[in-house]
Amino acid sequence: MTAALGAIGPRSAAAPKEHSSSSLIRIYLVEAKYELYKLLRLPAFVIPSLGFPMMFYALFGLLLPTKGAGVDIAKYLMATYGAFGVIGIALFSLGVGVASERGQGWLAVKRASPMPVSAYFFGKFAMALCFSGLLVVLLCLMGAIFGHVRMPASQWLMLGLVEMLGGIPFCAAGIAVAYLVGPNSAPAIVNAFYLPSAFLSGLFIPAEMLPSFLRGFAQFLPPYHLARLALTAIGIEPMSKLPIHIGALALFAVLFTTLAVIAFRRDEGKTYG
Amino acid sequence: MTSHPETVANLDHATKHYGKFVALRDVSLDVLRGEVLSLLGPNGAGKTTSVKLMLGLSSPTTGKATLFGGDPRKAANRRRVGAMLQVGKVPETLKVREHIDQFRGYYPSPLPVDDVLELGGLEGIEDKKFGELSGGQRQRVLFALALCGDPELLFLDEPTLGFDVEVRRAFWKQIRAYVSRGRTVLLTTHYLEEADALADRIVVIDKGSIVADGTPDEIKGRVSGRRVRCVTRIAENEIKAMPGVTGVVIEGDRMEIMTSVAEPLVRQLLARDASLSGLEVTSVGLEDAFLSLIDKEHAA
Numbered sequence: 001m002t003a004a005l006g007a008i009g010p011r012s013a014a015a016p017k018e019h020s021s022s023s024l025i026r027i028y029l030v031e032a033k034y035e036l037y038k039l040l041r042l043p044a045f046v047i048p049s050l051g052f053p054m055m056f057y058a059l060f061g062l063l064l065p066t067k068g069a070g071v072d073i074a075k076y077l078m079a080t081y082g083a084f085g086v087i088g089i090a091l092f093s094l095g096v097g098v099a100s101e102r103g104q105g106w107l108a109v110k111r112a113s114p115m116p117v118s119a120y121f122f123g124k125f126a127m128a129l130c131f132s133g134l135l136v137v138l139l140c141l142m143g144a145i146f147g148h149v150r151m152p153a154s155q156w157l158m159l160g161l162v163e164m165l166g167g168i169p170f171c172a173a174g175i176a177v178a179y180l181v182g183p184n185s186a187p188a189i190v191n192a193f194y195l196p197s198a199f200l201s202g203l204f205i206p207a208e209m210l211p212s213f214l215r216g217f218a219q220f221l222p223p224y225h226l227a228r229l230a231l232t233a234i235g236i237e238p239m240s241k242l243p244i245h246i247g248a249l250a251l252f253a254v255l256f257t258t259l260a261v262i263a264f265r266r267d268e269g270k271t272y273g
Numbered sequence: 274m275t276s277h278p279e280t281v282a283n284l285d286h287a288t289k290h291y292g293k294f295v296a297l298r299d300v301s302l303d304v305l306r307g308e309v310l311s312l313l314g315p316n317g318a319g320k321t322t323s324v325k326l327m328l329g330l331s332s333p334t335t336g337k338a339t340l341f342g343g344d345p346r347k348a349a350n351r352r353r354v355g356a357m358l359q360v361g362k363v364p365e366t367l368k369v370r371e372h373i374d375q376f377r378g379y380y381p382s383p384l385p386v387d388d389v390l391e392l393g394g395l396e397g398i399e400d401k402k403f404g405e406l407s408g409g410q411r412q413r414v415l416f417a418l419a420l421c422g423d424p425e426l427l428f429l430d431e432p433t434l435g436f437d438v439e440v441r442r443a444f445w446k447q448i449r450a451y452v453s454r455g456r457t458v459l460l461t462t463h464y465l466e467e468a469d470a471l472a473d474r475i476v477v478i479d480k481g482s483i484v485a486d487g488t489p490d491e492i493k494g495r496v497s498g499r500r501v502r503c504v505t506r507i508a509e510n511e512i513k514a515m516p517g518v519t520g521v522v523i524e525g526d527r528m529e530i531m532t533s534v535a536e537p538l539v540r541q542l543l544a545r546d547a548s549l550s551g552l553e554v555t556s557v558g559l560e561d562a563f564l565s566l567i568d569k570e571h572a573a
Binding site: 018019020023026027030031034037038039041042100101103104105106108109111112113114115116 | 328330347348349352354356359362363364366367371375376378379380381421422
């Protein structure tokens with residue numbers, strides 16, 4: 001009877017703490033480390049997440065004529081391909097990655113261990129941040145060396161910071177997708193959102209070059225606002241619009257996080273893993 | 274109280290629905306400290322569901338599941354168990370040693386790496402990536418990961434599913450080596466031979482309900498029987514009325530008779546038909562026994 005009560009009652013005072021803070025930090029770091037190892041060795045992840053944005057930037061930002069619509073294309077696309085890459089890393093590592101590990105039962109194996117599920121998400125998140133940082137640095141090097149982009153140090157730093165942090169709402173969107181759909185449909189759903197919205201948001205070619213009816217549509221897409229924030233950081237987008245973009249991205253962040261939490265909770269106790 | 278072995282995991286009138294499908298129907302089960310308990314049943318019997326409930330990976334629709342008398346989802350309880358589950362895909366780019374290091378990282382005082390490698394039989398392949406391993410080796414890695422925390426209670430969910438006999442027997446040796454350390458094991462399998470080889474107690478489960486519970490000998494005893502084959506002119510109906518006969522199957526000109534005891538039946542057969550030939554008496558195989566047990570329970 002006491003056993004039965006223990007299962008449903010509040011945690012008794014005598015019970016050990018779930019995790020001491022030092023062991024929690026250790027678990028978080030272990031997760032992040034091996035998440036990074038795992039994906040660094042996976043060409044199917046590295047090539048699309050780092051290679052594609054760099055290749056597109058080289059083609060459209062560096063090789064084609066660098067003047068258009070009155071903007072420095074090399075500088076402009078350096079920022080927008082950064083946003084493109086960061087979004088892709090978030091959606092694919094968290095969305096497709098979690099959906100697959102959940103669907104294949106690997107997450108259940110980890111959850112049967114004392115690993116807190118927060119550590120699992122932290123590992124994915126930390127890895128996405130590392131890859132995002134790496135991609136932004138690589139794109140900036142390409143821009144500086146081959147595109148002759150020159151900016152004050154503060155703008156380089158701001159660009160890196162905006163793009164890395166700007167990936168967070170998309171990490172939440174990834175988790176929502178992973179818990180709402182099965183492992184087989186996750187890649188299709190992510191791609192169906194990712195590529196069209198990246199195009200419409202002006203990540204491939206400057207939004208100013210898109211027909212006006214498409215530009216109006218872009219306002220409703222989260223990648224658009226991340227790109228505009230990145231362009232604000234490097235002085236292309238006027239500062240006056242900063243509150244709009246921050247507000248819009250924050251709104252999407254809240255929306256995606258809520259969706260992710262609802263989807264995750266719905267899954268708990270049902271399939272769990 | 275001390276005479277009762279401690280219950281380390283339990284299901285208390287647990288029922289689990291997946292939509293309209295009832296995976297488990299009012300199942301009560303105690304896993305006692307120190308025993309090797311085998312949950313035996315065909316595919317879809319509710320074995321994996323039982324394990325998932327006791328591990329807190331899934332919640333019962335009604336009833337309760339406990340681990341060490343408490344909530345299976347609590348880290349303090351999960352530190353005391355290890356679980357080898359059925360997995361579709363394991364990250365393939367991590368090396369065996371890295372997988373082990375990662376899982377050891379989840380526990381405050383894990384087993385030393387060398388012990389884990391030895392218990393899993395992974396010496397020599399520790400620096401291979403998971404994707405480079407054979408099926409048997411992969412399964413041993415999953416077994417080793419379950420041992421990283423030096424668990425008091427080990428869950429093995431269909432550990433040898435799809436293996437050939439040799440690999441399976443080699444794996445049994447590994448499991449026995451762990452069991453010899455005095456630990457508790459809950460093993461699910463649909464091979465009676467496996468349950469018989471490893472378990473102290475067998476709980477037979479089918480269609481979400483427990484149909485039998487006993488030592489391997491008791492379980493086998495409940496279904497022990499003989500199969501008598503012969504070529505005879507005696508009519509099927511007449512044979513069915515003979516002592517102990519539980520079933521008759523006609524295979525061409527041969528007759529296959531299932532009986533609880535062979536000797537009185539054979540005596541009668543020979544007395545009734547002097548021209549009877551091709552007489553053969555065999556014991557019923559374990560797998561047949563197991564199947565007949567399940568059929569019997571459902572017919573009852």
